């Protein structure tokens with residue numbers, strides 16, 4: 486019966502691109518949305534003269550910078566390269582310290598190590614798990630050079646507090662906004678709140694180019710440094726040389742090949758057109774979750790400050806073992822068995838073996854992040870989720886919570 490239906494459906498309609506496979510029962514925690522317009526945009530570039538650094542790179546940089554409300558954008562090959570470029574532009578080097586929140590992906594801290602600097606971990610706020618400005622203040626030393634703000638889940642940090650600390654101590658403020666394209670703080674867009682703001686275009690993020698990243702900034706000098714950095718430390722790119730009809734170039738610093746291609750940027754431009762709709766869908770899904778879990782003791786969504794507009798890359802809840810009668814790991818297993826692709830974001834960076842060995846970090850350094858890590862679960866959150874998918878997640882979480890011992 487089912488098989489017959491599937492075949493009929495396949496025949497009668499053009500295949501929907503890039504939906505999680507319907508045969509797999511698992512609803513993933515994140516998934517890209519690719520449509521025919523995206524495919525056409527990529528195919529068009531493949532038929533053109535430029536497939537790597539050509540006109541689409543600049544067009545994508547300008548489109549993201551305009552969306553984020555900044556003057557310049559520098560596209561690079563992935564979000565991690567964007568963090569590396571931002572930390573480089575900020576002048577991080579051996580002996581410098583950068584304050585990084587414990588609750589983030591390792592790349593937020595790794596970029597400091599790439600340049601010979603030292604990440605110093607600060608604890609996060611209990612309610613939203615973004616960096617705690619008081620903990621930043623407590624970690625300042627004469628060697629502190631920058632603060633790395635991470636808009637964990639898509640919830641902007643307290644940028645007024647961070648800016649005030651940065652200004653008082655002459656530090657640069659770098660934002661890892663991999664989760665927060667389209668988020669706002671006190672009516673101001675993420676992108677305009679730090680000296681350098683990084684976005685990722687990995688498939689789980691708001692806009693994808695397969696792999697890709699960008700740093701936006703209002704400072705043309707920082708932008709120039711990053712353009713040179715992404716291209717071997719060479720001061721003009723091949724397109725500019727071609728236009729000027731010259732072969733001459735100079736390598737002025739040690740850079741990398743961190744270029745993003747025109748193929749990828751065409752996808753990014755096409756994706757960006759759908760971002761407002763995608764953000765609205767993410768927010769609508771979050772509102773349904775909020776409503777359902779408000780009546781469900783033991784399942785506690787992270788709180789959202791009234792100062793922010795959340796971008797909902799992730800929807801994270803804390804599970805309370807005392808109320809639901811099972812711990813996070815058990816809840817994770819039960820939900821996975823029910824086909825809900827829950828995940829855990831993140832293991833606090835200072836607890837990773839590499840950091841423990843290399844920097845001597847240990848349990849007890851960031852108690853709020855460590856306690857949160859024991860309880861958090863990321864629920865499925867992506868714009869292509871149907872209302873039925875959302876219902877299935879809510880029902881499954883409800884079954885887990887209500888299975889508690891009396």
Ligand SMILES: *Cc1c(COP(=O)(O)O)cnc(C)c1O
Nearest residue numbers: 563564565590592663685686687
């Ligand atoms: C995704 C992500 C990155 C890295 O981006 P890539 O494009 O995967 O290299 C960095 N920081 C955070 C918080 C992220 O979520």
